[in-house]
Amino acid sequence: MEGYSDSPFRRICKRINPDIITVTEFTSADGIYHNAKQLMKKLSFEKEEHPIIAQIFGKNMDTFIAAAKVCEDMGFDGIDINMGCPAKKVVKSEHGVALRRNLPLAFKLIETLANATSLPVSVKTRLGWDDASDLTEFGKGAENAGADMICIHGRTYIEPYNVPAQWEPVYEMKRNISIPVLGNGGILNVQDGLEKIGNLDGFLIGQATFGNPWAFLEKSREISFEEKLPIIKLHSQMLIEQKGEYVGTREIRKHLVSYCRGFPGAKQFRPQLVRVESYKQICDVLDRIAEAVEPMFH
Ligand SMILES: Cc1cc2nc3c(=O)[nH]c(=O)nc-3n(C[C@H](O)[C@H](O)[C@H](O)COP(=O)(O)O)c2cc1C
Known part of the structure; x- marks a missing residue:
């Protein structure tokens, strides 16, 4: 696609x-x-x-x-x-x-x-x-x-x-x-x-x-943000590795927004997600989101 x-x-x-x-x-x-x-x-x-x-x-x-x-x-x-x-x-x-x-x-x-x-x-x-x-x-x-x-x-x-x-x-x-x-x-x-x-x-x-x-997944199930986190980071890392930091961080933004959709508490981080410019920034925002949404899933 x-x-x-x-x-x-x-x-x-x-x-x-x-x-x-x-x-x-x-x-x-x-x-x-x-x-x-x-x-x-x-x-x-x-x-x-x-x-x-x-x-x-x-x-x-x-x-x-x-x-x-x-x-x-x-x-x-x-x-x-x-x-x-x-x-x-x-x-x-x-x-x-x-x-x-x-x-x-x-x-x-x-x-x-x-x-x-x-x-x-x-x-x-x-x-x-x-x-x-x-x-x-x-x-x-x-x-x-x-x-x-x-x-x-x-x-x-x-x-x-x-x-x-x-x-x-x-x-x-x-x-x-x-x-x-x-x-x-x-x-x-x-x-x-x-x-x-x-x-x-x-x-x-x-x-x-x-x-x-x-x-x-062969069998669909609810997946917590905590479980998604390493995959989202890996995806970001791979994209930056393949396309370089400038293009990679721009292209990952829409994916990040999609990954966080549906998690109560994540919406407030959208403005940061659509402005990320480095892998470190991506991880920082994602970690903050994990802290904000996790309590609702445990
Ligand atoms: C953003 C976007 C990009 C797409 N790019 C392609 C494409 O490159 N090749 C293709 O065959 N279909 C493409 N499609 C169509 C999808 O492959 C698929 O046929 C369509 O979205 C219907 O399936 P879905 O309801 O599961 O999304 C694209 C659809 C969207 C929304």
Whole structure:
């Protein structure tokens, strides 16, 4: 997930549940093709993140072929094509979810990538543009084009991220194809995913992981701030190690706010959390929060 599923956060999630499959933030195939340094950094990962899938977006056959080679050389375990991103800039360039309005191009991309790489190729998309009426047609076409797996976010392009996801059209698509299908949308934790999985082969947890890698625990349970503290510090440390103190402290701020959400007594520290500028400052604020919230949990 753009802005979230970078290497430090993926490693944190793997610590909580080593059995998960991780996916990179979406990365431009055109950017990879032009060897933009920043994008190559975005794709970098550590050994412990396997199995790891690179997610790429674009619409250009040549750049997809070049990106496939880069992903293979980097040691990825799979490549996922993003056909779900609704961001204005992405849709305007006819990337992301815009490909759902151009099925011939969408299938050609899948076919081109599948022929260009020995890695498994998956596609992540939404129910559809404004309804789910062509989802099964999309699934069949993607399978015929060579996709090895499809992930469906159970909302349409026009729906915001907070409306309830629809699962029935995803179950229906799965009844009509034979490759694995993963469901996604509004899943709170592993248990919740297992309750929604139906005839599908797996699921993806998105926003519920923000500040909450414990969403990946096999069995969900209440976790005290005291127990979260070492993980939050480790996440901060990893991010600063990877991106440097300036960028790392800026990027950890939103995670810190999410980690502290829901703890009575933590809210008053928000102004400090969104201004941290060093690892020491992060630890100081977190320790003060631990003192403020702990009595309520013991
Ligand atoms: C901030 C943010 C960034 C996202 N970035 C990506 C992305 O890079 N690639 C992708 O396939 N989906 C991305 N998504 C969509 C999520 O993967 C997921 O499909 C969506 O949030 C629905 O699942 P959820 O209800 O569990 O969050 C993003 C969503 C959010 C909120």
